[in-house]
Amino acid sequence: MSDPVDDLENGVVLAELGGYGDGPYCAKHGAGAALVMLGTYIVDPSDNVPYPEAFVFKPDRSRYMPYLLKHVAAARTGGSKVGISVATVEISHTLDFLSAAEAAGADYVSLCAHSSMEMFVREGLGEQLCRRENAALLKEWASAILEGVNIPVIFKIGLTEPAETVDAVHILASIGIPVVHINIRQCKPESEGLDVLRELSGVCQCLISGGGIQDVEGARRVLAAGADAIAIGTAAMKDPALCGHVQEILREDVSIML
């Protein structure tokens, strides 16, 4: 049987689109991709989370389990593997939601570790989690998630300070996180994010990267810089056929190389 992480090699990922990316949306906009990401979902007990209501759950499995069963099944009708992304300020809430996602049939689970929302940042989470001063917290969360689920774990981080980003990916890889997703913001030839990808090539089992990819050229540039798979968000919202189209061409590129 093939390794689910290796299956992402040269793959297209429909990136998380909070407020949009539920099951039916992912099936449509990620059809033909290697992986579609549901969410990000926020799990929090408060009543005023500043986020689209349909993507916020109380920390109560009886509330999100029916949703997860329905939306994982719906996402799968697009023919792609299905991942689910979460963000919380309590590790116990993250672990319960991700193990429910696994029980609902998800293939991958992901922690959104790049949000700039104040509710995460003030706890040293979100985009702060990849700062050097929060390395102990990053290790704690990564280890707990790895122990808590049996399917591949993705950490999604943003490009903060390049050296800190590189350190964070090394930390995640050393703990055994198999997949890291970096949003490099833009994939133009002069993007500093491409330099970061070059530095990170081969560090973790699978590096997904996206940011401004709108076509096959952008996807090829990100792969050539060192990513193993590419992610598309905004452009897939505008063109639901884009992920499948890019995936088809990347598969042809691989068969030409073989």
Ligand SMILES: Cc1cc2nc3c(=O)[nH]c(=O)nc-3n(C[C@H](O)[C@H](O)[C@H](O)COP(=O)(O)O)c2cc1C
């Ligand atoms: C409307 C919208 C909602 C997004 N929501 C999330 C989210 O919930 N979680 C997340 O990790 N990233 C989220 N992102 C970031 C995307 O997943 C993606 O990483 C980023 O937009 C860069 O890729 P792109 O340039 O192809 O859009 C969102 C982006 C957009 C445009």
